[in-house]
Amino acid sequence: MNSEAGEGARPRRTIDVVNASLKRRYAKERRFRRLGATAVALGLAFVVLLFADIILKGYTAFQQTYIQIPVSFPAEAIDPEGTRDPEVIGDANYMAFIREGLRGLFPEVTQRRDKRQLKGLISVGAAQLVRERVLADPSLIGSTQALWILADDDIDMLVKGHIDRHAPEGARRVSDQVIGWVDRLEAQGRVAKRFNTIFFTHGTSREPELAGIAGALMGSFYTLLLTLILSFPIGVGAAIYLEEFAPKNRWTDLIEVNINNLAAVPSIVFGLLGLAVFIGFFGVPRSTPLVAALVLTLMTLPTVIISSRAALKSVPPSIREAALGVGASPLQTQLHHVLPLAMPGMLTGTILGMAQALGETAPLLMIGMIAFIVDIPGGFTDSATVLPVQIFLWADSPERGFVERTSAAIIVLLAFLFVMNLAAVLLRRRFERRW
Known part of the structure; x- marks a missing residue:
């Protein structure tokens, strides 16, 4: 009786166990793919909804009665x-x-x-x-x-x-x-x-029909220009030194850790630093592109340094060895051979850092850029505001006319950010060399 039962119960073959396991794993993989596709579609839907809401509220501001x-x-x-x-x-x-x-x-x-x-x-x-x-x-x-x-x-x-x-x-x-x-x-x-030319040629105003973004645009221009002048050479120089010349010891390790940590510091902390050091200690005028650029430079430097070091690492060691082999000094090797090859990645990181600085509001509120500035600034030391802060001020206004101008200013800001990110992508594709 037992022998007959034993003969009837055939042992499962290894291939059957593997096939059953494969079916379960394939089913899990399909569920994971559907979940990922759903998450991506949901994210895109929210982005489209956000952009549609901004455009529908703001496009009418480009016309005036x-x-x-x-x-x-x-x-x-x-x-x-x-x-x-x-x-x-x-x-x-x-x-x-x-x-x-x-x-x-x-x-x-x-x-x-x-x-x-x-x-x-x-x-x-x-x-x-x-x-x-x-x-x-x-x-x-x-x-x-x-x-x-x-x-x-x-x-x-x-x-x-x-x-x-x-x-x-x-x-x-x-x-x-x-x-x-x-x-x-x-x-x-x-x-x-x-067409609402006033929106692009006038400064801000308490009357919605007279309010424009010219003052904020010029303030953003002067701020970003000075930020680029300060952050790019300092960031690239620090990256070259840390990556190519600095000895590997506890001090350089400490500097590298601090640079990485600074990239994650909340932006408002840089505003507090600028308020205490640049304005309180050095006496830099408040509400000017100069103090704004100093604060944004501190905030942007970690991004520029990290991206520049990554670009230097991407250059093959054979380039350095070949330059040194024909008699070039270490500095000549870096300036004449390594730096030109790493420059596309450096420029990409710098442009992304500038795009981040363009959209910052919190640190600039701490240094007085929230002031109501009607006149269009003519230099780095004139009182000014920037586009994100102008959007913040208009969003707090009760008049219905400022609602569409707030959305229109957001459209202009997003257009600038899109152009800057597109420039970064094009620079990388145009000058990047694959090894």
């Missing part, structure tokens, strides 16, 4: 003596000329309250823009011109559809009467959306 108004420039009020003196021309009350032309389009508006609402159709900065135009072209004096006048930010939001016309009157910033006036002007072809 203007109202065509017949504006008269009486010579007796602007330049009574006909001297064409810029100081005399600039002292004229151009807002009065604009309001007079606007009231001419609505002669039925006679009540003081209605007149106040009517003049609210145009921006408070419209007079300055018209003044600049007359100063640039004095021949306008004595004539009547149909000028496109910058509209107020509430009118701009209404025309762009960001204000719900069907909401109760008390729940929106424009009244039914103002909506009627705007519709009347649109029917006459006197309302148009034009």
